[in-house]
Amino acid sequence: MALFWVPLLTALGSLAAPSTLALNRSLRLAISALFPAAALAIILSYTEQVFAQESIRFAMDWIPALGLELSFRLDGLAYLFSLLILAIGLLVMLYARYYLSEHEAFGRFYAYLMLFMTAMLGIVLSNNVLQMWFFWELTSLTSFLLISFWGHRSDARKGARMALTITGAGGLALLGGLMLIGQLVGSFDLDVILASRELIQGSDQYLVILILVLIGAFTKSAQFPFFFWLPHAMAAPTPVSAYLHSATMVKAGIFLMARMFPVLAGTEAWFLIVSITGLLTLLIGAYMALFKHDLKGLLAYSTVSHLGLITLLLGLGTKLGAVAAIFHIINHATFKASLFMAAGIIDHETGTRDMRKLSGLWKYMPQTAALAMIASSAMAGIPLFNGFLSKEMFFAETLNQSTLGSISWMIPVFATIGAAFSVAYSLRFIHDVFFNGDASDLPKKPHEPPRYMRVPVEILAALCLIIGIFPAAVVGDLLKAASASVLGDKLPYYHLHIWHGFNLPLMMSAIALVGGVALYMNRQLLFRVQANFTERNESIVFDNGIKKVRNAARWFMQRFDNGATQRSVFWLLFFALVVSLPPLMQLNSTAGARPQLPVDTVMVAGAVLLCIASIATVIWHYLRLLSLLLLSVVGMIVSLAFVLFSAPDLALTQLSVEVVTIVLLLLALYFLPQRSRNYAPPSLMVRDLSVAVLIGGVVGTLTYAMLTRPLDTISSFYTENAKALGGGTNIVNVILVDFRGFDTFGEITVLAIAALGIYKLIARMRIFLPSANPEGIPWAKDKHPFMFEVISQALLPLALLISCYIFLRGHNLPGGGFIAGLITSIAIIQQYIAHGNDWLVPRIKLNYLTLISSGLLIAFITGVGGFIWQQPFLKSWHDYIDFPLVGKLEIASAMGFDLGVYLTVIGSSMMILANLGGLTTVDRLRPKEHK
Amino acid sequence: MNHLPILPILIPALAGILMLFPTPASSIKYQRWLAYLSFAAMAYVCWQIVVSAQYETTLYVLGGWQPPFGIMLLLDHLSAIMITLTTLLAFCACLYGTAEEQTTGRFFYPLFMFQLMGINGAFLTGDIFNLFVFFEILLIASYALLVHGGGKEKTGAAVHYIALNLLGSAFFLIALGTLYGTLGTLNMADMAEKVALLSPQQQAIAKAGGLLLLVVFGLKSAMLPLHFWLPKTYSAAAAPIAALFAIMTKVGLYSIFRVFGGIFGNDAGALANIATPWIWPLGIATIIIGSIGVLAAPSLRLMIANVIIVSVGTLLLSFVINDGKGLSAGLYYLIHSTLVGGALFLIADLIRIQRGGAQDRFVIARSLAQPGLIGSFFFIAAIAAVGLPPLSGFVGKALILKSVIAANQQLWVWSVILLGSLVALIAFSRAGTMLFWHVSGAKADDSKKAKPAQVIAISLLLLATPILTIFAHPVTLYTEQAAGDIHNSMYQVQDVIHNSEKVSHDGHH
Amino acid sequence: MTINEIITAVLLLIGGLFLFIGSIGLVRLPDFFTRLHAPTKASTLGIGAVLIASLVYFSSQESGINIKELLITLFIVLSAPITAHMLSKAALHVRLPMQDNTLNKDMVEKIRNRESS
Amino acid sequence: MELLFAFCIGTLTSCGVYLTLRATTFSFVLGLTLLSYAVNLFLFASGGLMINAAPILKTGELITDPLPQALVLTAIVIGFAMTAFIVILAMRARADLGNDHLDGNPPDLPEVKRGGDSRS
Amino acid sequence: MDTTNQRKPKIRFFTFTLLFVVWILLTNSLTIGNILLALFLSASIVWLVRDIRSNTIRLHKPLSIPKYVLILFWDIVSSNFIVAKQVLGPIKKLKPGFVAVPLDMREPIPITLLASTVSLTPGTVSTEVSEDFSILYVHALNVSDEQALINEIKQRYEKPLKEIFGC
């Protein structure tokens, strides 16, 4: 349980700094630091157990479906890393207290830093690889926040994005690898996985797993070819660089390789990939470091190089190599963190990090200089400093392998060359900055930093020395415990001594030292050679890369999706065609066994009319009024078809909807151009025509196939029960208001919503009103022909009476609320046409919106009425009630529902048409003769 | 009589109807209170629904007409999830809209309510024609809402969106006609039973009809190549509307789950899983095209729209992975992506408002009035959307990845999902740095600060993602049940049908 | 074959013929204004005879008097002249060409402007 | 008869589909209207074609399948609502965007010449 | 617009009666319930449309209406045959033309009825009425004698209409 508190404490700590805004900085630091300090205390409390090679575990269920549990494990390796994370973290926090200037968001910085700490602790303490990945990606995110802390600076933004992209991409690859492992092993539990070496290495997915995991590790640890993000991450505040980019985050990749070492290492593939990558990284980093004028740039490439060294060590796959790697992790963390902090101090106190401007600082900041010299010596691998020891082990290991066959000698040779460069850039760091003449035109007058800003550097530099001199005493147990958790019980024989006698590694060190000094002395020559190569700014290359990808994406999208509606429509139709054609091809004969109806003259005439009219609509579609007339012809034939095939309700509905639609289209046509332009080239028309004919063919085939096959449906239920249970003889109407009344409820809602939407569309519409017809003839003067008015008025009461009739009989005979509503609407519309808006509106006193809402409400209430008797929504009810005088009358709840339909239909259709009609009345430019 | 299943339809319907009556002077206020009231009622109903679905699947027979003759609502885990999700999203969107959109056009609240009625109905109905009706309700409401606020952009997008959907509805009806013409029934469970009994010749016809439904639902869910409407529509719509639309693609997906999992599912004999061979390549292609769109997007809203397309592709795949066994993961991801998608649209709107003329385009512009607040919102939403820890996107994607077993499926699904995440990562980091840090010298416009309602709405939506992560276990347990319900509910309804055939109808009172 | 049926058949024949003649007129007549006369035939005697046929046919049955035919007739009688009026108004308005031998062709502009003399 | 009926539906569908692929809003509406005729007839036909079998209960007569009729009725009403909406939207688009191209921004093509009736 | 208040109820009553009768005939039922319903519906509709009326007139001799209708009926039948012959015969022999019929009436309703009558009889169509209601312009399919046509219209139709409406 206590283990669980380790990451939790730092996570809580991230809330402490921002929430203590009122206090002064030191106090805030103190409060914040309490959290990691407590976490550190917890870790340290396990020292004995860890050194005794015990693992401390804590587990809690989280997402079993994912195989993800909260599971922590503290073993030697985790202990080592936790120590680094927390201890160096505390030092960095102290350092940052002085590094950040007054106006900077102190609390936010600490919050990010401790979130990062949490993430790192999560990685190293995880006993579940999925959970490890969880924290792995968190480090990417938090490091993004930290690198981009100065988000107003372009290099910070770019650096942060680059780091996030590369490490994020690696993280995704890692996830793939870990998921594969999980599936292979059947668990994400690290204990289980670590015990499955044979299973994993014997699987044919091993190589995929290895590559995916290594991509994750290499990106995080800035290995070739992914290393370029690290130098650009130097745009971060220096405490961040010191912490993330030397001691912790970049080591996460190394940690991962060490963690998975027992299951993944030891194969040819591992050796080839890891060691060659490490070697290349080592050399390129070391070489590049020498040419950087920026202090932090130098340190960044040096870090790359040292990470390459560690990787190479792990890549060798030998046990001693692994020990050396772990030892170098410790050493590198100490000297590199202190060097970064020193660089930060220099930057902080002089205002620049450019080594061409800096020089002779020894005079101004001797203490800092001394500390930097200690750390660089460790970095260069000078005896007495900790870097020397691990480097010796490294050299020894490079000599001890033969995996590359006859060219195995190349590894120690390249290692020595790398070491020489290491010496050279370390020398440069010291000589160019602290000596090399006197400082001139620095932005600030340099002096020693505040006392406590130097403390972290002092501690780390001291460690470099102490470990260098008393390795076994200081880190012996730690190294042993960490190595044991990687390598298991049988540790190889090694000894941590300052002196190993004269041997080949020592020779190599000497060569590297001499070579390094020589390299540094002749650096001008090297600089000139290097100057011949145009310097690649990876940031620009990366940016351009992303830009190219983006442009390619944009280019593609513009071609693929040009936003044209027609194209989308085409795709939709095409897709419909593509899915429906294959099944129809399986149909071995279109016609089925059902007997067919005979054909007579009228039917043929109707069919001919329908086809001619619809084809003519296509041909003349650009003549709009004409197409409207053609549409009427089609509508009429369709209604006749409904009549012929025993669907009187449908015929009535079709007819009335038809008229309303025509009126609507006529209203609209006034505002639209009278003719359509043709935008399509002939090729496109041929394409469209083909699709159209094919879809028509599909639908026609479906119709015929369906019509000629016997069918057994549920409809006999309706036929049998319409009268008995629904109380009506018009089955269609009973279905509409009772059996499937819910559909009708939805349908009138649709109508009502359409009316609301149209009202919205009409509101504030600015329209173009033509003052003459397309031929240029001005509109007729006679607005309301009187004979038309007279007859319209005469027909109105009759039409209303018929609508009542249609409404009331609907339950038993063709008709019903919908048709009746439409007839009423049409009768009213006719009045609008005959008399105009101005005349009619004051006389008609109907609020269409209220009509809609009343209609809906009536339907609704009829529906919920049954709730009182514990009946479901729309439970119908009908009975014969004996009225005095009148006699028995049938009363049915369905009538109420139908009344709702009736009112909604009137309200909606009138709201649509009358509003549209009224559109012109207000601001219409009146012809001159109408005063 | 347990009316629970119909309440999610009736409550918004009643609220919408009441809002249309003429009211005293401050009618917007009245409408707003009605809206809040109905959301409060819905919150209670959702709670009841989630609990009720936990221990039984409820059938609600409208008008008392037993299936397959009447229309039937089906309340199971799956519909419970969808209803609750819709309510939460809609509440936040509506809350956001109270700040501004309620007055930028008429009928904001009633249309919002009708939209909810349509969506909830689509999630609850067990009848395929009734599904069509609810589709139309939610569509017509969405048309009206899309043009809310007015302006060229909206009108243009509306033409595109509506044109496509009208065609979609036409195909819906053709499909329904074909299915009725072969199966002779409209109840989904009854259809599921009858599909297996078709003669080979009828199978061909029914298959054509069934696959036409894929066109319809694919259009709604923005499956490639029917996705073109989405970026245009979502980026043009007013923010709360766009946020609400985040559930719209899910209606299409839900219908795919129900119809192609339930009717044409594993038990459909020769017509089993007819959509699977289509969904595989199209789902993958949807992710790819969406990702390309994410990269290419010149503005935040377009980018988010494409992120939604990617999530649609992911969800489509989750349906076909491992013959439906990935669906539980998909449902978890669905919850996550809907809420995050909604939040992103709201955040994008705040950004658009505060950045002045540059709107949400990725160009240098003035600094935001509240960079810290909105930046945090954006960062959280982006993490969730990309699928990074510690938020729910990670859980969702990992669940889906984990559900893939077959090696050939693994190769495709894993690579597109992971690469899609990478693209999203690149795009979001670019967008974030561009919008929040790459600022011109112009002074921030403090008059455009976010209103409390807007902040609360976004916070609520974003709060869901850590909660989904922390409580992933109970949620995944529920989604597992829901995935199982695609078959189980069908069986249950079929039992009811068989039993009611034996027992004569108990008649009217 | 009852007397009713015979009457029905005869009326149907008359109606059908006049509807047919009306349609022929529509095809044959030379200009818009003459064609305007064609539907009046169809809508009077043609449809009238058919409606009466129906009235006769169904009144022979026991379903009582069916006035829907009368209602249809009423509608047609009231509306057809107005349709014709509106059509000719519109035709005059857009100055449709007419046959050269039309009497009082010079009157057209006057009619168009609804002048009295 | 069934063949004739199917042929008519096919023709209507083809014509409707072709028109929905045209570039102007009005043509689209025309196409959609034709298509909905086809669709309604199709849905109607799913119950089979019968003459003199109206679904009105009398005694012992053959009655056609009433369910598709009810469905078509719903479909007609909904179709009307949708058509109305898109018609008004087309007007709005013309008002807002200045032309009646489906996308509001017609490609810069020379108008393709057409023969036929020029009067409207 | 209404000129006097007394005239209005008459038109209303006429409409009411018409509606009542039509309803009874439509429903073909004489139960008390249906009669009550008919009364209710007729009254409500008349009440609903009470304002939608711009012209109104008093019937002076309602009893002349049947005679007029019979004349009209006969004319329709006979002219149908005449016109049928013209349509089927040689088209070129037709002499179509416009005829101006001077009117004695000035009220919109009788003029409308006259115009309708003219249009209903095949061979003639009322095209327009002058703005001051003084001339009815008629288009005839075959004008053999212009004045005879004018006289026929005035004698056969205008005169009885004048009688009926007393104007």
Place this chain on the structure above:
Amino acid sequence: MLNIVGIFVSSLIGISLLLNMWRFMKGPNMLDRVIALDTMYINAIALIILLGIFLDTTLYYEGALLIAMLGFVSTSAICKFVLRGDIIE
């Protein structure tokens, strides 16, 4: 006999419809087409009545009634459109 007459008359009306369509397609003017359409409506009414007699049912008469009512509305609306452009003003 009524059957034969019915078939004959309905064929006659069918042919009439085709003739109307011919005029419709020929035009030459929009108003000619309106007349053609109007005549079609009349023929359609006749056809429905005929079908009613033929099938011995009055179920379809409301269809004829509606065509009579609605044909007028649409024809007059089109005329109004030609005359004034704006049909509701």
